[in-house]
Amino acid sequence: MSITDSATMLRRNVKHTMRDPVVLFNAILFPIVMMFMFVYVLGDGFDVGGGDYIDYAAPGMIMLALCYGMGATATAVNSDMTKGIINRFRVMNISRGAVLTGHVVSTVVRTLIGMAVIVGVAFAMGFSPAASFPQWLAVTGILALTVVAVTWLTIAFGLAAKSPESAGFFAVPLIMLPFFSSAIIPAEKMGPGIRQFAEYQPFTPIIETVRGLFAGTPSTGSTLAAIGWCVGIGVIGYVWSLDKFTKRV
Template sequence: MTTYPVRDSATMLRRNLKRMLRYPSMTVTLVAMPVIFLLLFVFILGETLGAGINGGGRAAYANYVAPAIIMMTVMSTVQGTAISVAMDMTEGIITRFRTMHIARVSVLTGHVIGSVLQAMLAVGIVTLVALAVGFRPTAGPLEWLATAGFLTVLAFAFVWLCVALGLAAGTVETASNTPMVLVLLPFLGSGFVPTDSMPAAVRWFAEYQPFTPIIEALRGLLTDAPVGNTVWIALAWCAVIALGGYLWSKRLFDRAS
């Protein structure tokens, strides 16, 4: 019999979307963290940090920090992918899938596409909250379109990484903890304060880790500011992470099968 990867992937996508609808608490939890960070940094720390960065106070700091929080929303959401994959691996459903005549690639593809859609939904919610608390982007229609495309690429890359982390985790608990580094690393970048305000060793790390060009590219797109080659550096990081995550996931899934 012949397998149909596209048809089987669509079936697995429907399965994952139905699970998201059945357990909305996970989506709410993953979205809640960036919203809390946004409110904390704008309303509690915004006046002081805004004055120190550009002398503009809370309103100016909202424009500075919102792109970083939007990026962190993607990182927060894709954590759920690792958890979902680990649940499938530990609950026996993958063993059942192996007895069915379906394309092997569809099992992971369903997770990836479903998680990208979930991430973009979460980004939309957090962006609305950011606008409500004072974020005032100056991007035009083309910049907004480019931003949506950039965030989709970002989500796709890190979803594959989280698929690999979920496959590598021995338990669901491990899968829920390992991707936390994706939420913590932006704090060691230019998301909340400029890198030139950091000590030398921390500044070096901040400037060369992947999240700094990603944040700067997103900030430039949303504020219509010159980005130079930052977007290309960010896309190169995304390509490396996507390829690495895919190859790692494929190896682990084939080994488990």
């Protein structure tokens, strides 16, 4: 019953996404616009240690595709909690946990599609990774783990917010975080203070892991740090989400 209910919630969320052009723009098109801007407008101004800037920027743009779609998830979760939808589902005898599961799965699917589109556009712009097939599988795994972890944290933000508008605001720091990482330029090129923040925040080891795998030279240290951050974020988001959800229903 729970699996059936989760599938029903998934179809519902997918339909809502397809009917909302803003969500599709933020999740897919806007990161592409950002990639064009950074590569073709600003790319020549960045010193990334040789090589084409697109090879450096692609992993960072993939992270932007992850974060820019999360505001819509936080807003949608909060709307379900504050506009009476949960009460309707309760009358219909739908599993309460299916509501969260539906949001998680739909967000993960939407985000992974957005990431795949970013990679495809990057190839069209000259992206030339040296990764082997196992390394491509590792890239897919680390990105999927990151998406699941960040999605649970985003859902917790949505449940903790008082209104859909404030839920969207909760996601703003998450959206901005990749800009203060190694997504656009190497952390060592940044000024004091910002450099240390970029080096020790969660997105930098994730981006560096993906970048190393694409280059065919993965770093064990970055990979372990990335996995550790993902597991930590995912556990915190999951526990926080269940706590808030239980209290509100």
